[in-house]
Amino acid sequence: MRTKIDTDSFGFLFNDIAxxxxxxxAREIEASRLPVTAAEARVMAHMARSGPTRQHLLAESLGMTPMSLTGFLDRLEAAGLVAREADPKDRRAKIVTLSPKAAGTLAQIAQAGERTEQLxxxxxxxxxxxxxxxxxRQLRAHIDGPRGAASKAEDTV
Amino acid sequence: MRTKIDTDSFGFLFNDIAxxxxxxxAREIEASRLPVTAAEARVMAHMARSGPTRQHLLAESLGMTPMSLTGFLDRLEAAGLVAREADPKDRRAKIVTLSPKAAGTLAQIAQAGERTEQLxxxxxxxxxxxxxxxxxRQLRAHIDGPRGAASKAEDTV
DNA sequence: TCTCTTTGTTAGCTTGCCTTACTATATGTG
DNA sequence: CACATATAGTAAGGCAAGCTAACAAAGAGA
Structure with missing residues (x-):
């Protein structure tokens, strides 16, 4: 059996790179004095792509629980980067939007990302x-589905 | 200027995959009832590659602070997977080794890693x-140096 | 109406790191 | 030799990025 432990194996390799x-x-972000973390940036990036969205849909698109998203939104809202608005069609729901201020932050995040990529x-x-x-990209497209959207079929524990 | 935020950019892409x-x-590990986490497995994998090593050298090879390693070793030692031995040449130092029991655990981790890779x-x-x-692999070899000198040739004590 | 589900949140936990002391020991300098 | 300084590991505590469990408010269906 040649299943020997190996720091060059896929899992370690990817985790290391990530x-x-x-x-x-993080260092690029800090150098730009941006008040966001990488995960918060990811939330904002998805929001930019989706437009105004209900929280639970955004959470699903991010592959996280609604509860986890609540925490991110709390911080982003406190920073004035997103807003939670009432959904006129459902008084339980909230629709999250990027504030005008977010555009500049997103551009700076993108620049930090580009510098990171170059480095x-x-x-x-x-x-x-x-x-x-x-x-x-192919890989993520392939593995994103089973966990993010279609995994309802087999959550019978 | 194409510095627009993009969930397909390198950083998000890689973080998502990782x-x-x-x-x-984690699910594979849990299914195998292994008492280790992914990061603990990484520590063990590096130990397997390096052989008996002083803690601070192991920490450097892992790219983490000695203090972070202390925590991991505490748990691995409590689980009986590693041992801290006194270094006869320096009474401050400790040399960490994998216990005999670790071999089986490492093999199971490797198997979980292979199943993960297949999935x-x-x-x-x-x-x-x-x-x-x-x-x-090329990428990691290239970026590992600047921050950790992890792939240093000699770790002979 | 009465139940069942959905939406978001409060509370608290875990993992994987970090920094900031601190002790014990080693080592170089006058 | 004494003393200053550096190094090896650790205790204490923090932070980010998630998680589950429990719940209130509101909708939807019988």
Whole structure:
């Protein structure tokens, strides 16, 4: 049996890359004096893509529980970057929107992301990098479904 | 200027993949009733590669602070998977080793890792996947140096 | 009406790190 | 030799990014 532990195995490899990238990104963010974390940036990015959305739908799109999203939104709202508005069609629900102020923050986040990408990728040949990104996109598209949307079929514990 | 926020950008992409993978791996680990977390498994994997090592060298190879490693080792030691031995050459130092019991645990971790890899990669064509892994290895080798010098050649005590 | 579900939240836990002391020991300098 | 300084590990405590469990308010269906 050749299932030996190996720091080059897929799981460790990816976690390492993500962890190191997160660190570089965090430093870029801090250097820009942006009052958001990487995970908060992710929430904002999804909001920018979706437009005004109910919280539970946004949570689903992010692959997190509504409760986890509540925490992120609390902080983003306190920072004046998002707003929770009443849904006229359902008085339980809230519709979250990005504030006008968020546009500038999003642009700065994107710039920090680009600097991070340059720092991380600058040892690889550009073609390899593009291929890499392309496969990564395919991969995420493939694994995002089973957990984010369609996993209702088998949550019978 | 194409610095617009984009959930397909490198940072989000990788974080998503790592996060989802971590979730799948955690479920595999739990299904095997292994008493270790992913980060603890990483510590053990590095120990297996390095052999008996002083704590601060292991911490450096893992890219974490000695204090963070202390916590992991406390739990692994309590679980009987690692031992801290006195270094005869320096009474401040401790040399950490894997216990005999660790071998079986490592093998099970490796199996959980393989199942995870299969679950994650089963939508991609195998060639793409191999190319992807290869680039990932290059990438990590490249970014690991600047911050941790992790792949230092000698860790002989 | 009466029950069942959905929406968001309060409270509290876990994991995986971090910084800031602090002790014990080693090591170099006058 | 004494003393200053550096190093190895640790105790204490914090923070981010999630989680579950329990619940109130509101909708939806019988």
């Amino acid at each position: 962890r190191i990238t997160r660190g570089v990104f 991380i990728s600058n040892g690889l040949c550009p073609e390899d990098w593009q291929t890499f990104l392309k496969t990564a | 996060r989802i993978t971590r979730g799948v791996f 994650i990669s089963n939508g991609l064509c195998p060639e793409d996947w191999q190319t992807f892994l290869k680039t990932a």
